[in-house]
Amino acid sequence: MTNTNSTPSGQPLGINHRPSPTESMFAALDERNRPAFIGYLPFGFPTPDLSIQAVRTMVEHGVDAVEIGLPYSDPVMDGPVIQSASQIALQAGERIADVFRAVEAVANAGGVPLIMSYWNLIFHYGVDRFAADFAQAGGAGLITPDLIPDEAGEWIETSDRYGLDRIFLVSPDTSDERLALVSRNARGFVYAASRMGVTGERATIGTSPEVLVDRTRKAGANRVCVGIGVSTAEQGSAVGKYADGVIVGSALVHTLLDESGKAARNSDEGLAMLAAKTEELAEGIHNARV
Template identity: 50%
Template sequence: MSGNIQLLNETLAAAGQAGRTSLIAYLPAGFPTVERGITAMTAALDAGADILEVGLPHSDPILDGPVIQTAADIALRGGTRIKDVLFTVREVHRATGKPVLVMTYWNPVSRYGVERFATELAEAGGAGCILPDLPVQESASWREQAATHGLATVFIVAPSTDSQRLTQITAAGSGFVYAASLMGVTGTRASVGETAGFLVERIRAVTDLPVCVGIGISTADQAAAVGGFADGVIVGSALVKALLDAPDESAALTAVRTLTSSLATAVRS
């Protein structure tokens, strides 16, 4: 079975043709449990998110701030493994019909087996992978398997990425380019500065891939501002925090739906 890169491409294109920005939600698999995580992810997509990133919990999450680290720790202590991540992808995609990617550090994929992971992700209906710590010059084995199985390879670029490397990264990637709005780890910020807009301009000068901005976006106003210059707005920590802060499952789902709905309205305005 082929993966869903075509569905991802069509989703991003349809939003652009409608004159709006795509909303991409992130939540880690297995948090707070596998089943409750699936319910929360489905709720976010049903509330207006266009695309979902499923985080693969990792013990050394170098890009992630304290909120996502806390959620990943809960998932790992609960016994979440790669099979649970793939099960999550399958169930959420089956329930919503929307594109679902996995965001993962490279070590778990390498240890699991590159071909095995790509094959099973495609079989689960996944659209691709976001690989924050895989250098583009070391990515050939993954990109070969991704292309074979119809999966996107999404690389992250930062404001510090120089022009030569930016060209290399965007040429190797597919699906979209993940633009980090600022330097540092994930987490909510009081504001998202002009750095993100400048980075998007630099990326668009070297590729026709959609550019989606993440890290630090947590409010409807921030989403609307970033939506003014990006093809996609990525929100993770704010959704995870909504789950962490809720007193019970019902309140957690309400919080996820409410936040996602406000963000979806913002990027459609």
């Protein structure tokens, strides 16, 4: 974590000193002995307007924070479900500038808005411009799966200037040395990928995520959330017993796809299924420590 005087790169701290929005969320959940439920959905899927309804639905039915994905034509870690949804979004005319409408929708519904994006999209939009627009819309933090702290100097300084959280990823193969580097530079939480590989629903969750959470905390991270592979209430409950938050993506996105997995489901049916799946997961995750 950054200290109170400078960024990890040694630059003077910017003018925005607001507390970490996600840390504030965790603190409120700690009072109820609950892990956070973080749900993912690509912006623009099935359409830009419907995606805004969808993120609002997620918050209304139990999600604490929404990880809004920016669709990308060359995803590094997205599995087939999220790839299909992202392709539909791109074909529907998704634009980066429009994502801030979804950010506002999540914030207005009472959730914590996060954006997950490959760095190339942020870089081409303009790092300072993106941070300013994101903060203005009520955004909390940015998850960057392909940006490592060693190469994140500009983002570290910019995020400090606008009071935004920065969430870096670690995996079971990450060395203790790199876990410490990530933990020093993260703000909000560290995203622990439950396994190597792409996103997707899995029948079981092994023991490696629990070991990774423990290692990451010992390396200095204040908060660690687990994602990739969690798709059922039972899995969410198991992970929520030891993690600060549980991240679910494909299982939620799946509700908005039809049986072919290549096209969007009827909007009313899809939103109803999304609401039901969100409630099912929220029940398991929020009661994990009961």
